[in-house]
Amino acid sequence: MNKLTSLLGQLVAKHVQHLVPYASARRLFSSASQSTDKTAPVWLNANEAPVAGDYQIDSDLYNRYPDCQPDALIAGYANYAGVKVSQVLATRGADEGIELLIRTFCDAPNDHILICPPTYGMYAISAKTANIGVYQAPLNDDFSLDIHAIKAFKGQTNLVFLCSPNNPTGNQLALEDVINIVEHFADSALVVIDEAYVEFASYNTTALIDDYPHVVILRTLSKAFGLAGIRCGFTLAQPEVIEQLLKVIAPYPISAPVADIAIQALSSSGLTTMQAQVTTLQMEQTKLVEMLPTIGDIELVGQQDANFVLFKTTHKDALMQFLVHQQVFIRDQSKQLNLAQCLRISVGTAQENARLISLIQQFYAIQEATAL
Ligand SMILES: Cc1ncc(COP(=O)(O)O)c(C=O)c1O
DSSP states (O other), X not given: OOHXXXXXXXXXXXXXXXXXXXXXXXXXXXXXXXXXXXXXXXXXXXXXXSSOOOOOOOGGGTTSOOOSSOHHHHHHHHHHHTSOGGGEEEESHHHHHHHHHHHHHOOTTTOXXXXXXXXXXXXXXXXXXXXXXXXEOOOOTTSOOOHHHHHTTTTTOSEEEEESSOTTTOOOOOHHHHHHHHHHTTTXXXXXXXXXXXXXXXXXXXXXXXXXXXXXXXXXXXXXXXXXXXXOEEEEOOHHHHHHHHHHSOSSOSOHHHHHHHHHHTSHHHHHHHHHHHHHHHHHHHHHHHHXXXXXXXXXXXXXXXXXXXXXXXXHHHHHHHHHHTTEEXXXXXXXXXXXXXXXXXXXOHHHHHHHHHHHHHHHHHHHHHHO
């Protein structure tokens, strides 16, 4: 062991020693690790939008620190979400909102958050990096909330994370279940509703913030708005909750170019573009949903209330390998609770989806031929 390794072994925080970093889509397959052949890679593994918008940036003030919470950005999102400006906090993606909530409302090492797996991985990772415990109330077989199991954690958790539509199962939670949970935890925990995919779904829960002051909603520009690259998300909550989060947030979380771009995305023409993109993706998703179950042993899993499709196959490893070899990247979800054999496809452009379907068909044709 060299000197530095042994020094780090002494210094690194105990709870960090055994942590494994989140295996994000981009860490698994980075854009730099593409093969050199001429086929353009197809990225269908991070639930991003498949096309980028066109934005202007103005570098005149880049010599100055930006505002912590730029007024025009906050006003733009409040207007879009139908909430008051005092109820909006801008963050570096919804991921920073998750982290801030945990760092602000949980004390290490005794406090816990509650999650409902299979669900988005960052709730647990963020908790563990802050040395906060994670309780689990797994979803029912149909991926609805297990109300009874969740309620049993009253008094033992500071934050309850509900993801709706849920990643990776794609189902929007029943509103009556969400309200049932919210009411149950009224005097003991904040209930965080992660609406990263809300633009693809049939309802949103913003009205709950006024009825239930312990509700917090997470949003992002990474999905329907097609801006995953700028890292911009929002936490919607009562001003008193936001006031606490502002104690913990970095002094300049939103860089000036990010604010410039996000403000354009939230303008009325930006919103029209976003809504048109959602409609196109939903049409593409319908095609995938019709085609996939007609191929091989593929069975759809969950619902399609977001911009992705989850399915299972007994050939998931071989299929993944085949697609990676062809520079088409989808996401293996089989390590998630109750999702053995499941893979997730983010809906891409018509051409990308057509290429994917054609490759999946080729894969099963080869399987059948070799089985003969
Ligand atoms: C449910 C859910 N919440 C939050 C995020 C993170 O979003 P952001 O890019 O805004 O950090 C994701 C990203 O995949 C997600 O699936």
